[in-house]
Amino acid sequence: MNNNLTEYFKNTVSGFPNKVAIDDNQATMSFSELNKISDQIALEIVSKTKDSRQPIAVYLPKNRWSVASFIGIFKSGNFYIPLDIKSPGERILKIIETLNSSWIITNYEHKENLINLGYQGNIICIEDVVSNPISEDAITKLEQISNSIIDLDPIYSIFTSGSTGDPKGVLISHRGVIDFIEWGISTYDITDKAIIGNQVPLYFDMSVLDIYLMVFTGATLHIIPEEHFAFPIKLIEYVNEKNINLIFWVPSVLNNVSNFDAFSVIKPTSLTKILFGGEAMPNKHLNYWRNNYPNALYSNLYGPTEITVIATYYIVNRTFKDDESLPIGKACKNTQTLIFAEDGKPVKKGEMGELHVRGSLLAYGYYNNSEKTKEAFVQNPLHNLYPDIVYKTGDLVYENDLNEIIFVGRKDSQIKHMGYRIELGEIETAILGIEEVGNSCVLYDDNQKRIVAFFKSKKTGVEIKKELMLALPKYMIPTKWINIEQFPLNANGKINRLELKNML
Structure with missing residues (x-):
């Protein structure tokens, strides 16, 4: 087992140098090209910064350059923060203020946006970096940095909004990503033959599975044009054209295919693994997919951003009525789920309570926000003998007779009426x-x-x-x-x- 993501990526580049790593529908980038560009980005960061393990934001469109920037940042010994270029300026500035970061990676086009927002820190433009030469001494320097990174070092922070609307930066470690991706590879039998169709934005934590399955296995990552998701038939045509065989999409996109009865016009020809998460998947729409496209694997993945994307999963293995709830299943490897009543005591099977999660996938908390961290990341209610942190998800669940967890709703959407x-x-x-x-x-x-x-x-x-x-x-x-x-x-x-x- 490797200690950090740099080592995993190095092995993949060695095994698949000329294979396409990323296709963003504008151009492709091979693993060797991705390695070179991310090296150039890493060296630029190292040459301009003194400390490691620092936050470096990425303010770029959803494309191959964003992914290359993420890899370059963790190669430099720092951690990345994806920013949404469509997000209001006020929110961007709030995130930058929370990070107290003095560096942002962008391009010429979006550099002007940052300046107009009032950002006064340092900017690295991709166009200025990709022509930089890479010397043997520089490669040696990056190897030394890689050797210094341990699995407990942070790799990324993704900002979510709480009930106040203020963005909170969930901080995830190399170990969290490593355990998550190795679980995914083992559970779904992912190899270099996987062709992944990305749907979610890169600042949404579900994209972590797409990106790092590519990094770990040598799979090809297709960044599907955003506009295709509004047109189900066009979307399926694109999936077929690119021979995409693995997707991890939010249910709303799958529901859209069902609502438009797209399969009466066209069906997938290459999809073998259909994963979904981020919100509840209605069985009515899942049944449409399963009835019309029965030979694929379907799996429901559940987890807040605070748990490195996923805490539980359910591989659909039986029929459900349209009005039944789909299970969120059981805990992932090296993860434990606990369900507590309002009085802090464990519930009995069949009783509803708030889901708590512990394990190596757990985030460190919220970057530069100890108050919110202490509210959500708490001592395990079962004991007080040693530090044992669990995350309070705010989700109401219960366990059925098959030992499957059933999601009921958000605690904050539980009303008294x-x-x-x-x-x-x-x-x-x-x-x-x-x-x-x-x-x-x-x-x-x-x-x-x-x-x-x-x-x-x-x-x-x-x-x-x-x-x-x-x-x-x-x-x-x-x-x-x-x-x-x-x-x-x-x-x-x-x-x-x-x-x-x-x-x-």
Whole structure:
């Protein structure tokens, strides 16, 4: 086992120097080219900075240069932070302020954006770096740096927003990524023959699986053009054209294929492994995929950013009704899941509680934010004999009779209505189980004290409500129904609940 990601990448480059590593639909980059460019980036960083293990942000579009920058940064002994070039300037400046970082990698085009935002730190432009020569002494220097990196050193920080809206930088170690990717390779039998179709933005933690399966195995990574995901038929055509056989997408994208009945026009020809995560996967839409494309492996992956992408997984191995909840399964290797009631005591099987996670995939916490870290990363409630940190996910779950974990909803989406405790996710699942309902999102209107259902269907709210009353008690039935043709999505491809909330 290697101690850091540089060593894994070095072995892959040695084994597959001329193979395509990345195809971003603009150009391709072989492993040897990716190695050279990331070396040039690393050497530029080393020549301009004094310390290692420092945050270096990447402000670039989603393409091969971003991935090369990530690799160059960890080769330099530092850790990277992907920034969203479409994010509001105020949020970018908040992240930079939290990092207290004086270095950002970008290109000529986006350098002007940073300056206009008021950024006064140092900028490294990709165009200035890729022509730099690499001497033997420089290679020796990078090898020395690689030897100094241990698996507990940070490799990246991805910023998420909490309930306050302030970005929090989740800090992940080399060990977290190594354990996660080695688990993924073993669980899903990933080899250099994998052709990966990336969907999520590179500042979203799900992209870690796509990038590092490439780094570890010699698989080819295709960065699918963002605009294709709005057109399911065009998306499947692209997947077939590139012979993509492995995807890890958010359910909303898979649901879109189902809603448009894209398989009546075209079906995948190369996909063998279909992984999904980031939000709940409705069985109605999964059943559409499984019925129309039955020979692929389907797997539900669950995990907050704070747990190096994934904490639990479920390989779909039985049939489900449309209105059933899909399990999030069992814990990944070297990960333990614990479910606690509100009083801090473990729940019994079948009882709902908040999911806590411990293991080597756990993040260090939030960069430069000890207060928020202490709130979410806590001592294991089972004992106080030695430091044993667990992460409070804020997710409500229970364990079924098959020892599978079932996700119910967010703790902060659990409401008290008419004296009852209600999980809005349970209502969503029931609505999605009704025939001809394409999508659903259920929110609580705090001002009017009512449950509101957004839905996409040819049926009316009255018709859906009538059917829903056969599945749920009266106090859980939404009192306001809004039929929406197109659900707003955030940059990660998930339903934008905040935008829907503003419509109330």
